[in-house]
Amino acid sequence: MDGAYVNVPNIGMAEWETAYWGRNFPRLRKIKAKYDPHNVFQYEQSVPPATH
Known part of the structure; x- marks a missing residue:
């Protein structure tokens, strides 16, 4: 997880969910x-949120 910081969005990051x-x-x-x-947040x- 090099360079993946949750509080610092990186819009260009591929597969940010996994990172x-x-x-x-x-x-x-x-x-x-x-x-x-x-x-809302x-x-x-x-x-x-997950969809049903």
Whole structure:
């Protein structure tokens, strides 16, 4: 994970989901869907809520 810092978005980074969150990304999407289903708290590379 060289150069992947969660609080510093890098729009040009390929596969940022894996670089930042690894295998946890699908689980984090489910958590996001539970607590922020309308994606109120978001930025360019935030975890999007899972869709059902």
